[in-house]
Structures are given as structure tokens and as C-alpha cells.
Amino acid sequence: MKKYHLLRERVASAGICRHDDLQPAAAATDEDILRVHAPDYFERLRRGDLSTNEMRRIGFPWSPRLVERTRHAAGATLAAVGAARTEGVGINLGGGTHHAFPDYGQGYCILNDVAIGLRAHQARGRIETAVVIDGDAHQGNGTAAIFSGDPSVFTFSIHGRSSFPFHKVPGDLDIALDEGTGDDVYLEKFTDGLARALATGPFDMAVFLAGADPHHSDRFGCLALTRTGLARRDRLVLNACGRHGLPLAIVMSGGYANDIFETVAVHFETVRLAAAMAASWHADGSEPAAAKSGVRNAFKAR
Numbered sequence: 222m223k224k225y226h227l228l229r230e231r232v233a234s235a236g237i238c239r240h241d242d243l244q245p246a247a248a249a250t251d252e253d254i255l256r257v258h259a260p261d262y263f264e265r266l267r268r269g270d271l272s273t274n275e276m277r278r279i280g281f282p283w284s285p286r287l288v289e290r291t292r293h294a295a296g297a298t299l300a301a302v303g304a305a306r307t308e309g310v311g312i313n314l315g316g317g318t319h320h321a322f323p324d325y326g327q328g329y330c331i332l333n334d335v336a337i338g339l340r341a342h343q344a345r346g347r348i349e350t351a352v353v354i355d356g357d358a359h360q361g362n363g364t365a366a367i368f369s370g371d372p373s374v375f376t377f378s379i380h381g382r383s384s385f386p387f388h389k390v391p392g393d394l395d396i397a398l399d400e401g402t403g404d405d406v407y408l409e410k411f412t413d414g415l416a417r418a419l420a421t422g423p424f425d426m427a428v429f430l431a432g433a434d435p436h437h438s439d440r441f442g443c444l445a446l447t448r449t450g451l452a453r454r455d456r457l458v459l460n461a462c463g464r465h466g467l468p469l470a471i472v473m474s475g476g477y478a479n480d481i482f483e484t485v486a487v488h489f490e491t492v493r494l495a496a497a498m499a500a501s502w503h504a505d506g507s508e509p510a511a512a513k514s515g516v517r518n519a520f521k522a523r
């Protein structure tokens with residue numbers, strides 16, 4: 222999608238991280254993917270054997286390139302989780318495909334990158350617990366389903382009540398907002414939800430889906446936040462993770478404004494704030510517990 226290309230260009234030209242911080246990620250391996258997804262679904266996805274209905278539900282036409290792209294997007298979140306652990310903050314300049322279930326995709330989501338990234342690091346013994354903070358305008362139904370009954374990962378989603386998905390899968394904490402909810406009410410509810418989610422910890426790390434689609438100009442979100450409101454949301458997450466010493470992986474998730482530069486501006490601000498936070502942690506030696514050194518903080522799906 223064009224917004225990812227524009228975002229990467231903007232991050233690269235803004236000088237907010239070192240050139241070698243901005244790295245293409247390896248594709249998620251079959252083993253990583255199969256910790257989350259059903260073998261039959263993944264095999265048919267790879268071969269191009271999903272039915273017309275299954276592809277329609279996903280919303281993209283099948284191509285070998287689509288499969289590669291989604292594997293790399295999942296690999297980038299896996300890398301961002303790793304970077305968060307070692308360096309405090311890790312970012313995937315894409316990802317956040319939270320409508321993907323183990324055995325089907327939906328709403329432009331094919332593989333659940335956040336679940337793949339967390340399960341991979343759990344399997345390698347690098348983390349045990351995590352909290353998912355889903356700020357996309359749509360409920361994280363696939364992620365909620367995957368981690369349902371799994372006490373090691375707490376799922377928090379704040380979203381529009383009347384938006385897709387119309388059948389919501391309860392996560393550990395869901396906050397549904399009325400259509401047209403603006404900055405003040407949103408931030409009050411978000412602050413409360415974030416505090417409640419973090420109070421159920423401690424966690425080894427956090428993953429933040431920093432959706433740009435709560436923005437008032439978004440075509441698919443039904444909320445009405447301003448750019449300033451979304452930046453305040455991002456700061457709430459960054460500051461809370463700083464206070465709790467929580468390594469933080471950030472993925473971009475949705476954003477579909479008619480003016481693509483509006484969406485890119487929201488995502489860019491998320492990256493800029495996170496890079497500034499990582500740099501300040503590094504400067505005063507207060508990185509989250511697992512962090513060591515460096516400010517490597519941006520990963521991109523090929």
C-alpha cells in the first residue's frame with residue numbers, strides 16, 4: 222500500500238533515527254506462522270488455493286507477492302518485538318493485521334503479525350507475558366480470539382461500537398465508543414483502559430497498535446479524533462511504558478483517510494514521538510529493564 226511507502230520515505234528523510242536503524246525485516250518463517258495459524262489455511266494461502274469467498278473476505282486479490290508481503294509484515298513485527306526487548310522500543314512501519322484469525326483472514330488482514338511476533342518470542346523463551354494495546358478504530362477480534370483463554374497475553378482494544386467487525390470477539394478488556402467520539406471522551410476512556418490493562422500485569426512487554434483510523438477524516442473509522450488527540454494517545458502509551466519499565470513494540474495498523482498524507486502524518490507522528498522517547502531513555506540510561514543499548518527503533522516490511 223502506498224501509505225507504507227510514503228511513511229518510510231518520510232521517516233527516512235526526517236532524520237529521526239540513524240540510517241541503519243531503518244531495516245528491512247526478514248519474512249516470518251513457516252514455523253513462526255504455524256504457531257498461530259492453522260496448517261490447512263496457511264498451506265492454501267501459500268498455494269493460492271483459498272476460495273473466492275475466502276479471498277473476498279480478506280479484500281485483496283491473491284498473488285505470490287501478496288503472500289510474500291504479508292510474511293514480511295509479520296516478520297517485521299517479530300523483529301520489532303525483538304528490538305523492543307533489547308533496545309526499549311521497536312517499530313514496524315506496517316503491521317497490525319488484527320482481524321486475522323488462525324484459520325481465516327478478514328478485513329485486509331491475512332496473518333496476525335502481533336500474535337506471530339509474541340508467540341515466536343515466547344517459544345524462544347525471551348518473554349513470558351505481554352499486553353496488547355489496540356488503538357486501531359476497529360476491534361482486534363482476531364487477536365482476541367487467538368489469545369482467548371491464554372493468561373500470558375492480555376488484550377485491550379478501544380474502538381468504535383458500530384464499526385467493523387460487526388461480530389466482536391471479546392478480549393480481556395474492550396471499550397466500545399459511540400460514533401463521532403472526539404478527543405476528550407476518547408482520551409479519558411483510553412487513559413482509564415490503559416491503566417486497567419497495565420494494572421493486571423506485570424508484563425514482560427507491550428505491543429501497541431497505533432491505528433491512524435480513529436482520525437476524523439478516516440473513511441473506515443467512525444471516531445473523530447484530531448491529529449493532536451492521536452499524538453496525545455501515543456504519548457499516554459509511551460509514558461506509561463516508560464513508567465512501568467515496559468519494552469514497547471509499535472505497529473501501525475489501519476489508516477484510510479481520503480487524503481493519504483493525513484494518514485501518513487498521523488503514523489509519522491507516532492514514530493517521531495517513539496523515536497524521541499527511545500532517545501531520551503538512552504540518553505539518561507533509563508531504558509526499560511530488558512533494554513541494553515542503541516536506539517534501533519524502526520523496521521519496515523519489504
Ligand SMILES: [Zn+2]
Pocket residue numbers: 357358359432434474475476
Ligand atoms: Zn482499523
